[in-house]
Amino acid sequence: QMQLVESGGGVVQPGKSLRLSCAASGFAFSPYGMHWVRQAPGKGLQWVALVTSDGSNKYYTESVKGRFTISRDNSKNTLYLQMDNLRVEDTAVYYCAKRGFCSNGVCYAYHFDYWGQGTLVIVSS
Amino acid sequence: QSALTQPPSASGSPGQSVTISCTGTSSDIGGYNYVSWYQQHPGNAPKLMIYDVTKRPSGVPDRFSGSKSGDTASLTVSGLQAEDEADYYCSSYAGSSNWVFGGGTKLTVL
Numbered sequence: 004q005m006q007l008v009e010s011g012g013g014v015v016q017p018g019k020s021l022r023l024s025c026a027a028s029g030f031a032f033s034p035y036g037m038h039w040v041r042q043a044p045g046k047g048l049q050w051v052a053l054v055t056s057d058g059s060n061k062y063y064t065e066s067v068k069g070r071f072t073i074s075r076d077n078s079k080n081t082l083y084l085q086m087d088n089l090r091v092e093d094t095a096v097y098y099c100a101k102r103g104f105c106s107n108g109v110c111y112a113y114h115f116d117y118w119g120q121g122t123l124v125i126v127s128s
Numbered sequence: 129q130s131a132l133t134q135p136p137s138a139s140g141s142p143g144q145s146v147t148i149s150c151t152g153t154s155s156d157i158g159g160y161n162y163v164s165w166y167q168q169h170p171g172n173a174p175k176l177m178i179y180d181v182t183k184r185p186s187g188v189p190d191r192f193s194g195s196k197s198g199d200t201a202s203l204t205v206s207g208l209q210a211e212d213e214a215d216y217y218c219s220s221y222a223g224s225s226n227w228v229f230g231g232g233t234k235l236t237v238l
Contacts, residue, residue, distance in 0.1 A: 038227075040174075047131065048166070048174065048217050050227040062225035098173060113162035113221045114179035121173060 005029040005117050007099050012122030015089055025082040025099030025119055033057075033077040036102035038115060039084050041095035049095075052084065053102065067093075089126045096121040132157065132218055132230035139236040145206045148233045150218030151199060156228050158199035162221035165194060165203045168232075169214045177216075178203060205235070213237045 011023040025037070039051040052073040053062045061073050072085040082099050098121045103112035133151040140146035150157070150165075157163055163181045166174035176185055178194035181201065191206045201220070205212055218230040 040229075047232040048219070048229040050219075050229065053225055053227075060225075064226070103179075111180060111183070113160070113227075114164035114176060114219070115166070115174070116176055116179075116185075118173040118175070 005101075007101065007117060007119030009097065009099055009119045009122035012097065012124045014125045014127060016128055017089060017091055017126055019089055020085070020087045021089065021124060023084040023086065023097055023099075023122055023124070025084075027080045027082065027101075030101070030117075032080040034105070036112070037073075037075060037082045038100045038102055039073060039082075040098045040100055040115065040118075041093075042098070042121070043092075043095045046095075051097070054082070086124070089124075091126050094124060094126045096123050132220060132228055134216075134218060134230035134233045136231070137234045137236065139238055140205075140208045141238045142208050142210065144208050145204060146208060146235065147202050147204045148216055148218075148235070150201045150203070150220075150230045152201075152220055152228070153199055156199075156220040156222040157196065157201050159223065160221045161196070163194065163196055163201040164219045165192075166217045166219065167212075167214045168217065174217065208237050210237050 006028045008026045036055045038053050054073045058075050070088045074083045099119045100115040101117045104116045165178040168174045181196045182194050193204045215232045217232045222228045
């Protein structure tokens with residue numbers, strides 16, 4: 004059974020750093036790109052970042068460029084999000100999500116196929 | 129990218145049909161057939177309901193269907209059931225490995 008489990012959230016002061024992890028199991032992790040998506044309290048979803056299957060390409064939403072770094076360790080089936088210089092507006096539940104799926108040799112890669120339960124990050128002084 | 133526009137709320141009685149709209153631009157919804165829809169119950173993670181505008185993942189009831197016309201996508205839920213009450217979010221690929229979401233629609237089953 005497919006499972007994504009986020010960890011590493013907590014309360015942090017503005018300007019500080021935090022590293023989130025997402026442990027994957029129940030599916031082949033290395034062939035798939037992985038996303039981070041966040042949801043501020045009581046608000047909608049916001050795409051944050053994508054890393055390709057081999058970790059060679061990384062993409063970010065504008066507001067986190069230069070502050071957040073997405074990475075992965077395929078030997079550990081784990082996705083990471085290093086968050087530096089955190090701001091109050093980064094407060095949110097952070098979800099990791101699997102990028103699409105492949106079936107019978109065809110890949111559908113433009114949606115968020117499966118999501119973890121999320122980890123809460125609170126940035127506050 | 130700006131968020132896609134969804135109505136904040138929608139409602140229907142059990143057995144009825146309800147349609148939720150999602151409006152974007154030619155840079156996202158209008159430019160790609162990569163609209164997806166997610167259901168989120170309170171306190172839970174989002175769940176994929178529709179991908180690539182009209183495709184339904186295995187396990188999602190065929191009461192859920194998607195469509196698109198120009199810069200607007202729609203999710204229709206037919207034969208409403210109590211368990212359909214949730215928040216629904218649309219998403220679209222926006223090019224250059226960027227994605228955008230709608231603000232969400234709270235669906236109430238009366």
